[in-house]
Amino acid sequence: MPELHAPIELQGIDLHGLQRLLDSRQLPPIERWNPPHCGHSGMRIAADGTWLHDGEPIRRPAMVRLFSSILRREPDGTHVLVTPVEKLSIDIERTAFRAVDMQVEGDGELRRIAFALDHGDPVLLGADHPLVVRDGVGGLSPRIKVRHGLEAELSRPVYYELAELALADGSDGVWSEGIFFPLDPDR
Template sequence: MDLNRFSQQISDAAGDTTRSIPPVDKWDPEFCGNMNMTIKLDGSWHYEDSPVGRQSLVRLFSSVIKKEDDNYFLVTPVEKLGIVVEDVPFLVTQWEEDDDSIVFTTNVGDRFTLSSNHPIELRNPPKALGAPDSTPIPYVCVRTNLWARINQNVYYQLVEHAQRRHKNGRQQLYVTSEYEPFVIGELAE
């Protein structure tokens, strides 16, 4: 696998080097095999067991990630290469309020507003994170079928910002964005 060639295909398909996201959902190239690339639990990218040090390269690759069933791929219009993702491909590392909205930023620079198009879902995290088995944590949809885990420091900040309500015998912590409530945690009553 030639990373430079693959990177050039992505750049050519995107048309420029800005942060636009190519239309990977419309690309359906032939599967070319697996690439020795892993996105670790901490959100770092590794190629052949070495960290990818150039953030610009990580951002470029993150713009062409695609999930089909339970498998992740990096795609161009002419190639599809399998990669390993230990949990999800992104981490939410920052948040801010903007009027009546919450705006998240991921570890690769994606910015999006928490909304019905980018909802939060509580999931059980991988055991390697060390969370108790029965404690779901919040994940948020970044792009089609691609999710981010909300990083612990961001989660604690959101908890400070959250409101409480009682629903179905549970106490829910929720935040509001675009006038819609999003549950970030639940506690037994």
């Protein structure tokens, strides 16, 4: 069976082309599904992004991408995997996703920044996917909002790339899609 939710690679694609791909992608309408809660899935997303079931890593990337497409954060802060007929809890140690790569086009206010996430989807930093920097255990936790209340924590190398952009601009933040995103959690 062919994979319906293949990853989108950042490398070799301009960010306008990336936006067209993202606009054409259809994810399940999980925001409209409200089935009864059926228990715990036996799944956990570790702090390093590893998806586990009953303590064992899920080794098939296509399965992780499938599960990530039906994952959402509930208003009470819990995370669930949801289908039209059932809702199962899933434990998440830090964030649902990690931003593992970054691509930049343009400069200053005209800059566009895209992040590749560990489950195969990219996001463009902007109004729909803002950057937030939180104080966390062990220091700052820079995150980008993804979808359905989920966030992707920027890996340390990606955050350093972002900080280098800010330093090169002589600023305490970065521009993307015409919006300024401070890298200081107190701003």
